[in-house]
Amino acid sequence: MDATIKAESLSKSFRIARRRPGLIGGLRSVVDPQVRIVEAVHDLSLRIERGEMIGLIGPNGAGKSTTIKMLTGILVPTGGQVSVAGLNPTRQRRELAQRVGVVFGQRSQLWWDLPLIDSLRLLRYLYRVPAERHAANLKRLRALLALDEFIDTPVRQLSLGQRMRGDLAAALLHDPELLYLDEPTIGLDVVAKARIREFLRAINAEQGVTVLLTTHDMDDIEMLCQRTLIIDHGRKLYDGTVADIRVRFGGERTLIAEFSPSALAALPYDDGGQPLLTELPAGVRQARAEIPRIWLSFERGAIPAHELVAWLGARYQLRDVTFQEPEIEDVIRRIYEEGLLLREHEASLMINHP
Amino acid sequence: MNAIMSDLRLYRRLILMQVRAQLQYKINVVIDILGYLAVTILEFLSMLIYFVPFPTMFGWRIGEVAMLAAVASFSFGLAELFGAGIDVFDETIRRGDFDRVLLRPVGALFLVASSEFRLRRLGRLTEGILAFIVSLVLLHGIKWTPLKLLVLSISVMSGALIFMSILLMGATMCFWTVQTTELTNILFYGGREMLSYPITIYHQVLQRILLFVIPLAFGAYLPTCYLLDRALPLGLPGWVVFLAPAAALAFASIAVRLWSFGVRRYQSTGS
Numbered sequence: 165m166d167a168t169i170k171a172e173s174l175s176k177s178f179r180i181a182r183r184r185p186g187l188i189g190g191l192r193s194v195v196d197p198q199v200r201i202v203e204a205v206h207d208l209s210l211r212i213e214r215g216e217m218i219g220l221i222g223p224n225g226a227g228k229s230t231t232i233k234m235l236t237g238i239l240v241p242t243g244g245q246v247s248v249a250g251l252n253p254t255r256q257r258r259e260l261a262q263r264v265g266v267v268f269g270q271r272s273q274l275w276w277d278l279p280l281i282d283s284l285r286l287l288r289y290l291y292r293v294p295a296e297r298h299a300a301n302l303k304r305l306r307a308l309l310a311l312d313e314f315i316d317t318p319v320r321q322l323s324l325g326q327r328m329r330g331d332l333a334a335a336l337l338h339d340p341e342l343l344y345l346d347e348p349t350i351g352l353d354v355v356a357k358a359r360i361r362e363f364l365r366a367i368n369a370e371q372g373v374t375v376l377l378t379t380h381d382m383d384d385i386e387m388l389c390q391r392t393l394i395i396d397h398g399r400k401l402y403d404g405t406v407a408d409i410r411v412r413f414g415g416e417r418t419l420i421a422e423f424s425p426s427a428l429a430a431l432p433y434d435d436g437g438q439p440l441l442t443e444l445p446a447g448v449r450q451a452r453a454e455i456p457r458i459w460l461s462f463e464r465g466a467i468p469a470h471e472l473v474a475w476l477g478a479r480y481q482l483r484d485v486t487f488q489e490p491e492i493e494d495v496i497r498r499i500y501e502e503g504l505l506l507r508e509h510e511a512s513l514m515i516n517h518p
Numbered sequence: 519m520n521a522i523m524s525d526l527r528l529y530r531r532l533i534l535m536q537v538r539a540q541l542q543y544k545i546n547v548v549i550d551i552l553g554y555l556a557v558t559i560l561e562f563l564s565m566l567i568y569f570v571p572f573p574t575m576f577g578w579r580i581g582e583v584a585m586l587a588a589v590a591s592f593s594f595g596l597a598e599l600f601g602a603g604i605d606v607f608d609e610t611i612r613r614g615d616f617d618r619v620l621l622r623p624v625g626a627l628f629l630v631a632s633s634e635f636r637l638r639r640l641g642r643l644t645e646g647i648l649a650f651i652v653s654l655v656l657l658h659g660i661k662w663t664p665l666k667l668l669v670l671s672i673s674v675m676s677g678a679l680i681f682m683s684i685l686l687m688g689a690t691m692c693f694w695t696v697q698t699t700e701l702t703n704i705l706f707y708g709g710r711e712m713l714s715y716p717i718t719i720y721h722q723v724l725q726r727i728l729l730f731v732i733p734l735a736f737g738a739y740l741p742t743c744y745l746l747d748r749a750l751p752l753g754l755p756g757w758v759v760f761l762a763p764a765a766a767l768a769f770a771s772i773a774v775r776l777w778s779f780g781v782r783r784y785q786s787t788g789s
Contacts, residue, residue, distance in 0.1 A: 179785075271617075277542055282535065
């Protein structure tokens with residue numbers, strides 16, 4: 165497979181001039197500016213293969229947007245190499261634009277005062293799409309995104325979900341091989357979100373469009389992305405599957421065991437009148453109890469789930485056993501808040517450079 | 519050649535989109551154009567008040583000054599109409615819309631220039647035409663030749679190009695300062711104001727600046743001298759008026775180069 169996006173030690177730092185207050189301060193700032201350097205992206209390397217659907221996540225200000233802007237040629241990197249669809253985004257920005265579609269969830273690319281169809285028609289000339297191909301694409305997108313009910317409505321009167329569908333159509337009319345989506349489901353209701361996700365899955369699977377999306381909605385990531393990149397403080401902290409994030413940072417899993425009446429009768433009870441398991445394997449603790457169920461929490465590494473089930477089964481008569489995985493949302497929040505990956509990253513740097 | 523034609527077609531479509539969007543509010547557009555026309559006519563008339571107490575201005579009679587002001591107004595009006603997108607570039611940057619411009623497979627400057635088209639600005643062009651007719655009436659008996667018509671048209675277009683280049687230089691500064699600086703306004707609006715009078719009323723240094731640094735004099739004063747069979751300033755030979763396109767293109771190419779330099783330093787806004 166050939167890579168659609170290749171970035172090597174990509175960096176971007178911004179020079180932010182601080183204006184001094186007052187007239188004299190203003191004049192001084194012209195002659196002798198106070199410049200603060202902010203590193204938005206630092207030594208970021210990534211590789212995205214053709215046809216992948218990748219999630220880019222990270223807290224606000226992590227460098228997601230800056231990264232996407234460098235990949236599209238909007239921003240010129242201060243360091244490192246980048247190639248997208250075999251092109252250099254800075255030097256071949258216009259050629260690249262022809263092969264890339266972009267949707268910013270918070271900012272529409274449609275003409276505000278005119279009916280949606282006018283924008284969609286104009287894009288044909290902006291991207292020099294041959295008439296027949298444009299007509300065919302428009303027809304397909306109209307059907308896929310169910311645009312017909314509002315295609316003649318001025319964009320400013322569309323709901324957020326409708327506008328997003330319009331923007332997706334606008335980004336795909338010129339058959340881009342790569343689609344960047346910045347917060348595609350932000351502010352949408354459950355139904356609209358589901359519709360957008362279904363559409364993205366379809367264009368990725370059926371037309372092989374490579375998709376790179378940033379989001380704060382973990383459901384987007386879980387439902388759409390085979391691979392996820394987590395960045396924070398401008399560094400890549402994680403590159404792998406969502407399932408693997410769970411394994412490494414998922415924290416405790418929970419087993420819920422429903423006991424038979426005879427087993428319950430044999431158990432000791434606490435002051436609150438709930439059953440108590442006094443003896444448990446190492447690393448497993450009782451989190452909660454509510455007749456006839458007992459919740460057991462355990463670290464993933466402490467004991468394999470099936471062994472715990474076998475252990476319980478050998479001692480008590482059980483009616484049912486279910487597992488609860490930690491919510492991915494909570495896992496990611498922990499990663500950001502506790503800087504789990506950041507610490508790991510720093511530790512690895514210490515090992516490499518003693 | 520094909521590429522230029524398709525660019526022109528695209529330009530026409532982009533402008534038509536905006537015209538259609540503005541025509542959604544028809545009464546607004548009509549009031550705007552008429553209002554702007556009225557303001558510019560008042561500007562023109564207030565200038566002519568000078569001639570109530572004085573018969574001439576540095577040897578220029580009222581009809582001659584009226585023609586000068588008309589030519590200046592028309593080239594400024596063209597720049598204002600077609601360079602509106604460049605004029606409001608600071609807003610484009612602040613709203614974050616320049617990101618979107620850079621995502622298109624079309625030249626950034628081309629898209630910026632066609633991003634704004636305000637019908638109200640037709641008001642000034644109308645005033646320029648009216649003022650030109652007034653000057654013809656006042657002058658009665660100007661001898662027209664094909665060469666004079668040629669000089670008039672190339673100069674008006676060159677003047678418009680120079681005014682647009684001033685706007686572009688101002689827009690370029692937004693890559694560093696985010697806001698248009700007052701300097702641009704001084705040059706743009708001040709330039710128009712200065713051009714409405716014979717440049718010989720200004721200091722020698724200023725005359726040279728208007729000819730050789732910011733060659734605005736090529737857009738109004740020189741061609742008007744030519745139309746009126748007057749000598750050019752600083753003893754310049756008459757054929758210099760034909761250099762207007764060259765002067766304008768030279769000035770514009772500096773502006774475009776600065777712009778390209780600025781685009782590479784564009785910092786974008788937060789997400």
